[in-house]
Amino acid sequence: MDYVLHLITTAAIFGILALSLDILVGLAGLMSLAATVFFGIGAYSTGLLMQQGYSPLSAQLFGMLVAAVVSMIIAFPAVRVKGIYFLIVTIAVQMVFTVLLQNWRDVTGGDAGISGITPYALFGYEFGRTGFALFTVALAVLTLIFLLRLAATPFGQLLQAIRDDELGAASLGKNVARAKLVAIALSSAIAAAAGSFFAHYSAYIDPLSFDIGVSIFALLIVMFGGAGTLVGPLVAAVILCFLPELLKFLPLSPTTAAPARQLVYGLLLVLVVYFRPQGLFGSAHR
Amino acid sequence: MVQSVHNPASPLTVRDIHKSFAGIHVLNGVSFSVEPGTVTALVGSNGAGKSTLINVMAGVFPADQGEVYVNGRHVTAQAMHERVAAGFMRTFQHPRVFRSFTVARCIEFAHASTQEETLWYSLGQALGLRPRTRKRPELDMAIPALEPILARQDAQAGDLSYGEQKLLMLAQALATDSSVLFFDELCAGLEPAMVDEVRACIRQLAQAQRTIVFVEHNLALVKSLADRVIFLHQGEIFRDGATDDVLQDDEVIKLYLGQ
Numbered sequence: 001m002d003y004v005l006h007l008i009t010t011a012a013i014f015g016i017l018a019l020s021l022d023i024l025v026g027l028a029g030l031m032s033l034a035a036t037v038f039f040g041i042g043a044y045s046t047g048l049l050m051q052q053g054y055s056p057l058s059a060q061l062f063g064m065l066v067a068a069v070v071s072m073i074i075a076f077p078a079v080r081v082k083g084i085y086f087l088i089v090t091i092a093v094q095m096v097f098t099v100l101l102q103n104w105r106d107v108t109g110g111d112a113g114i115s116g117i118t119p120y121a122l123f124g125y126e127f128g129r130t131g132f133a134l135f136t137v138a139l140a141v142l143t144l145i146f147l148l149r150l151a152a153t154p155f156g157q158l159l160q161a162i163r164d165d166e167l168g169a170a171s172l173g174k175n176v177a178r179a180k181l182v183a184i185a186l187s188s189a190i191a192a193a194a195g196s197f198f199a200h201y202s203a204y205i206d207p208l209s210f211d212i213g214v215s216i217f218a219l220l221i222v223m224f225g226g227a228g229t230l231v232g233p234l235v236a237a238v239i240l241c242f243l244p245e246l247l248k249f250l251p252l253s254p255t256t257a258a259p260a261r262q263l264v265y266g267l268l269l270v271l272v273v274y275f276r277p278q279g280l281f282g283s284a285h286r
Numbered sequence: 287m288v289q290s291v292h293n294p295a296s297p298l299t300v301r302d303i304h305k306s307f308a309g310i311h312v313l314n315g316v317s318f319s320v321e322p323g324t325v326t327a328l329v330g331s332n333g334a335g336k337s338t339l340i341n342v343m344a345g346v347f348p349a350d351q352g353e354v355y356v357n358g359r360h361v362t363a364q365a366m367h368e369r370v371a372a373g374f375m376r377t378f379q380h381p382r383v384f385r386s387f388t389v390a391r392c393i394e395f396a397h398a399s400t401q402e403e404t405l406w407y408s409l410g411q412a413l414g415l416r417p418r419t420r421k422r423p424e425l426d427m428a429i430p431a432l433e434p435i436l437a438r439q440d441a442q443a444g445d446l447s448y449g450e451q452k453l454l455m456l457a458q459a460l461a462t463d464s465s466v467l468f469f470d471e472l473c474a475g476l477e478p479a480m481v482d483e484v485r486a487c488i489r490q491l492a493q494a495q496r497t498i499v500f501v502e503h504n505l506a507l508v509k510s511l512a513d514r515v516i517f518l519h520q521g522e523i524f525r526d527g528a529t530d531d532v533l534q535d536d537e538v539i540k541l542y543l544g545q
Contacts, residue, residue, distance in 0.1 A: 146412055153418070154398045155408030161384045161395055168382035171344065172396050173370030173462055174403065182405045228386075283386070 005133045007242055012136035013197050015237035018221040019143050019230060020190035025219065026228030027151060028183045029163030031083070034090035035191055035218040037097040038067040040210030042192025043199035047114035048107070050199075056120050060196035067192035068185040079180040082166060094212045101207035113206025120200035136197055140234060143190065147230050159183050163228070224272055226279030236280060243268070296355070297322050297373065297466045297497040298343070303352035305338050305521075312338045314521040316352070320514075322465075323495040325488060327508040327529070330518035331542060336501050337379075339518070340470055344376045345369045356466060371400075375464030379471045379501075381451035385444030389435055389454060392443050396458035429490060431483035432457050449476045456484070460491075467491065469500040473507060485511055505542075509533055517542070 017039055024030040045063030050056065078089045101108045108114070120132060127135055150156050158179050161169040170176045199205050221240055225232030247261040272280065296319045305313040313335045320326050330336050342349045345366040353362045356372040364372075384392055401407055410416030435453045438446075443454060452472060459467060469488075473481045481504075488511055492498055502508050508515060508529065515532035517525040519541055525532045532538055 149412040149414075150408060153408035153411045154395075154402040155405050156412075157387075157391065157395050157398070158403045160386060164384040164386055165382045167346070168378075168384065170366040171370070171376055171378070171382070172458060173367045173375075173400075175365075175367045175400065177365075179403070186405065 002129060005129050007245060009129075009133045009136050009201055011238045011241035012133070012140040013194050013201065014218070014221065014241060015140040015234045016136075016143050016194035016197070017191055017218050018225070018233035018237045019140070019147055020187045020194065021218050022222050022227060022230055022233045023147065023159070023183055023187040023190070025222050026226075026230070026233075027156065027163060028159040028180060029166075030180065030184070031087045031219075032090040033087060033212060033215045033219060034094045034097070035187075036210045036212070036215040037094055038071055038188035038191035039195035039198065039214070039218075040097060040101065040205075041067040041070060041188075042195025043205045043210065044101070044108060044114070044195075045192070046196040046199040047117050047205055050117055051114070056118075056196070056200060057122060060193060063192045063196050064189040067188040067195075071184045071188035072181050075181055075184040079177050079184070091212070094215050098207055098211050101210065108207070111207060113204060113209075114199075115204040117199050117203050117205070119203070120197060132201065136201075139197075140237075144230055144234050151230065155179070155182075160228070220269070223279055224269065226276075226282030229279065229281040229283075232279050232281030295322075296320060297357050298499065299353075299355040300339075300343060301353045301355075303339065303342055303354070304350045305335075305342055305347075306350055312521050313342070313349075316518070316521070316523055318516055318523065318526060320466075320497055320499060322497055323492050324513045325492050325498040325500070325511055326514045326516060327512035328499060328501045328516050328518065329503075329505075329508060329532075329542070330524075334518040335521040336518055337470070338521075340376060340468060340501065343369075343468065344374065367400075370462060370464060373465040374468065375459045375462050375466065376468040377452075377455045377459050377470055377472055379474065381448065381455050383443040383446070383451050383454050383458075385442070387443050388439065389441050389443060389446070389457075390439035392454055393457050393461050396461040429460070429487050431480070431487040432460075449480055452476060453480075453484075456487070465495075466497045466499070469498065471501055471503065473502065473504060481507065505533060 017035060021032065021035040024032050042060065042063035045066055046056065046059045049059035049062060054062070074093055078086060081089065102111055120127060151160070158169065158174055161174065162176055162179060166176055198209070202209070221236045222233045224240060225234070225236030244261060244265055247264055248257070250257065250260060250264070252260050276282065299319040301317045303313050303316040304311070316335070316339060328336050328339070341347055343354055345361070345364060349362065353360060355361065356369055356374040359372045361369045361372050361374070384395065387395065407416070411418050432453060435450060435457055443451065446454060452475065456472065473484055476484065485507065488498055488500070512529045514527065515525070515529050516523055517532055517538050524541070525535055525538050
């Protein structure tokens with residue numbers, strides 16, 4: 001049962017991370033491989049502030065604020081480029097962040113990371129394993145509902161118009177650069193909130209939890225579910241977190257089981273890309 | 287920042303515009319000014335500098351030298367959205383529509399105010415603290431040319447034909463309420479009946495005191511629509527005057543038609 005709760009909590013946290021990334025990739029059309037940077041800022045803010053005796057909520061809110069501000073500072077020059085060039089900037093940011101976590105030992109603890117982070121508590125109420133799993137699932141669903149509603153507002157429409165045709169949106173008098181900056185800040189703040197939950201849940205964080213592999217996984221979740229659909233990435237987070245575990249039930253010998261699971265996992269992803277390039281929930285118009 | 291007023295009476299003034307790409311001079315000191323409610327055609331051979339001039343006026347890229355004024359505002363150093371706020375709206379030679387939007391949503395989007403599009407305003411709507419106001423796409427005048435598009439409000443913009451997408455682009459431009467409208471080959475690719483409708487639409491807009499500047503290769507259309515023609519050649523204004531005078535100029539005919 002504990003293991004199922006672990007999977008549910010992990011899927012919910014990565015679901016929130018994927019939703020944050022879908023604001024950029026799916027709504028605004030900004031392909032990013034730096035989602036884990038802001039996930040990491042949230043996690044490390046929580047780890048550091050919890051050591052100083054701050055409450056989980058204040059640490060989490062501080063992490064969200066730092067992520068939003070840092071992302072806007074980084075993005076200020078980057079919003080002038082688009083497409084593959086924006087993606088390259090995000091890869092560079094991600095790589096610098098990993099090096100920073102590994103080498104700024106006085107603050108981040110370097111490769112040793114930060115340990116002893118206590119479980120999440122809200123106004124003194126401590127969640128048990130089941131409670132925290134339900135709490136994160138509820139927050140993932142609430143984040144989805146909020147973003148679905150936001151996507152239907154004029155701001156959401158502006159982001160989708162930028163995704164469809166940036167020059168067309170600018171020619172209609174839309175402040176494209178500002179909208180992108182705000183979208184990046186919002187996305188980063190939500191990613192940081194997920195990172196904070198991750199830090200509390202893992203009790204230990206280190207640079208490996210926030211490297212480019214995790215950013216690729218987050219982007220994979222978004223593309224697999226259907227960029228811009230919001231529902232898709234949340235469902236995809238559940239599928240991609242549970243799938244490797246379900247594949248453990250394949251009747252294989254212990255020596256072949258691990259590579260076979262990887263093979264089946266990869267094959268399923270390739271099949272989706274081939275037959276549904278717009279993702280599970282994506283529309284051909286996007 | 288709005289700077290000093292250059293010529294408050296002119297909706298659009300460009301002064302001494304220069305632009306080069308990799309050392310090649312595309313625009314060499316282009317200057318003109320248009321009057322309110324007039325229709326001006328910008329004509330010239332391929333490579334004359336028309337597209338570059340449009341892009342400099344719209345703010346797609348900066349001029350190397352020179353100034354642009356829209357409704358008296360100095361917009362030379364301003365971004366595209368600020369020029370639209372000043373009253374300058376352009377369309378594109380090839381349709382630029384938001385493929386995933388419906389027709390209604392495209393026009394609603396064009397009409398949405400900057401205030402509505404801020405995150406704070408939209409957060410209020412997303413959280414249910416502020417009512418959602420969905421405006422039906424309505425233009426401030428009945429324009430027959432746009433009826434086929436307005437009748438297909440639920441159609442996906444990406445599914446429209448080339449001509450329909452051009453009309454949708456026109457509808458979006460009109461939804462911005464800009465006073466200076468710049469149409470880049472708006473009628474290229476439209477069927478003849480539709481061209482007549484668009485011609486009537488442009489006349490209607492001019493009568494409503496909108497200022498029209500358009501790029502067009504169809505000289506019959508230019509002759510029937512424009513009050514004035516600016517003929518560009520090798521990045522300079524070669525002739526500028528009343529439509530008949532410019533189009534009957536022997537040197538213009540020779541340069542443009544090769545006769």
